[in-house]
Amino acid sequence: MNKKLSKIFAVALALVMCFAMAMPAFAATQASTAGSGSITVSKNLIMNSDAGVPEATFSFTLEAYKGDNTYPLFDGIMNGVGSNYTVSFSDASVVTNGLPSDTNGTTTDGKKYATETFTVDFTGVDFTEAGVYRYVITENSVDSPYNISSTNPQYIDVYVEYAQQTDGSYATDLTIQGVFMHTDSSAVLDPTVTPVKSSSFDNMYTTYDLTVGMNVSGNQADKEDYFTFTLTVNSPVNDSYAIDVTNATSNSAITLDVVGGEGTVNFDLKHGESVLVKGLPVGTTYTITDASGTYTATYVVTENGTVLVSDGSGDSYVNSDGIKGDTTVTFTNTRGGVIPTGVILTVAPFAALMLVGIAGATVILKKKRSM
Numbered sequence: 001m002n003k004k005l006s007k008i009f010a011v012a013l014a015l016v017m018c019f020a021m022a023m024p025a026f027a028a029t030q031a032s033t034a035g036s037g038s039i040t041v042s043k044n045l046i047m048n049s050d051a052g053v054p055e056a057t058f059s060f061t062l063e064a065y066k067g068d069n070t071y072p073l074f075d076g077i078m079n080g081v082g083s084n085y086t087v088s089f090s091d092a093s094v095v096t097n098g099l100p101s102d103t104n105g106t107t108t109d110g111k112k113y114a115t116e117t118f119t120v121d122f123t124g125v126d127f128t129e130a131g132v133y134r135y136v137i138t139e140n141s142v143d144s145p146y147n148i149s150s151t152n153p154q155y156i157d158v159y160v161e162y163a164q165q166t167d168g169s170y171a172t173d174l175t176i177q178g179v180f181m182h183t184d185s186s187a188v189l190d191p192t193v194t195p196v197k198s199s200s201f202d203n204m205y206t207t208y209d210l211t212v213g214m215n216v217s218g219n220q221a222d223k224e225d226y227f228t229f230t231l232t233v234n235s236p237v238n239d240s241y242a243i244d245v246t247n248a249t250s251n252s253a254i255t256l257d258v259v260g261g262e263g264t265v266n267f268d269l270k271h272g273e274s275v276l277v278k279g280l281p282v283g284t285t286y287t288i289t290d291a292s293g294t295y296t297a298t299y300v301v302t303e304n305g306t307v308l309v310s311d312g313s314g315d316s317y318v319n320s321d322g323i324k325g326d327t328t329v330t331f332t333n334t335r336g337g338v339i340p341t342g343v344i345l346t347v348a349p350f351a352a353l354m355l356v357g358i359a360g361a362t363v364i365l366k367k368k369r370s371m
Helices: 002-030 341-370
Strands: 038-048 056-064 073-075 084-089 094-097 111-121 131-139 146-148 154-164 170-182 200-205 207-217 227-234 240-244 254-257 262-269 274-281 285-290 296-303 306-313 316-319 327-334
Touching: 038 056, 038 084, 038 170, 056 200, 084 111, 207 227, 207 262, 207 285, 227 327, 240 262, 262 274, 285 327, 316 327
Parallel strands: 038 200, 073 131, 207 327
Antiparallel strands: 038 111, 056 084, 056 131, 094 111, 131 154, 146 200, 154 170, 207 274, 227 262, 227 285, 240 254, 240 274, 254 262, 285 316, 296 306, 296 327
């Protein structure tokens, strides 16, 4: 009986030793920062390539995972590690073309992303025994236009062991052998079956372009006349928005500066010209006013190629629902009239006599030349 118990004990001890020996290998090959006791988390803000990087701050909360709290998986110990983290973006943020998911040298056209990082340091935690301590990290909710596009929340596992020494013995003090972030709350703690590693939180910064165009029409319209337009916006993001004036000959470089959620810019257009305002965040409302003067103003509005307004009238277009796609607002200023019939009848006899006189003079000149 004793021999049987001894065999069972030996097998159990062997299994424990195998698990203990496997954990350092797992930490060394999969952990984000093996052996350092901390992990650097990236925050990616994905946007259209023509959008500017906005000034924006994002916050995160670290909490202890709540589970069975039994070996090998323990609830995280919060004493000694921070619970609140923030990252801030600006036009100085590091920008990469494409998407964070691009692989094998590919670059997704029309997209770019800015990256900022923060570090979660577990070296100040007094871990009580060997095992895996799990934490939950959550990006706090944000309003549009910064939609969270990654898994939220995510999980950070801290591997704590009695490290094996070069002589094969084990240290008497616990040390962190690796820190590993992933998205699978049901991850099996088997060194041979590991969840997919994660290293970032991603948000999509949704923006659209606004084009303002100008045409003139009518038999009394001058296609060389310039008209001053005023664009006023209310935006959820304070920023300096670029305006492409390549197709607007009388304008030098201009930008739309939004401070306190509001911004205004003026520009001049003549027949066939337009300006392009780049990267307005989703939800931005705006008003376009045309100083049409003695002309009658109408407009057409399209969004993502679909006509929203086909017969707008007046010298002002107001968008109160917020921009929801690439939009073009084209104004047509018309000036024309009909010459009164009575005027034509009154002038006609004199015009006829003038034509007869011109014809007669022409004949006389020809005769003289032939003599």
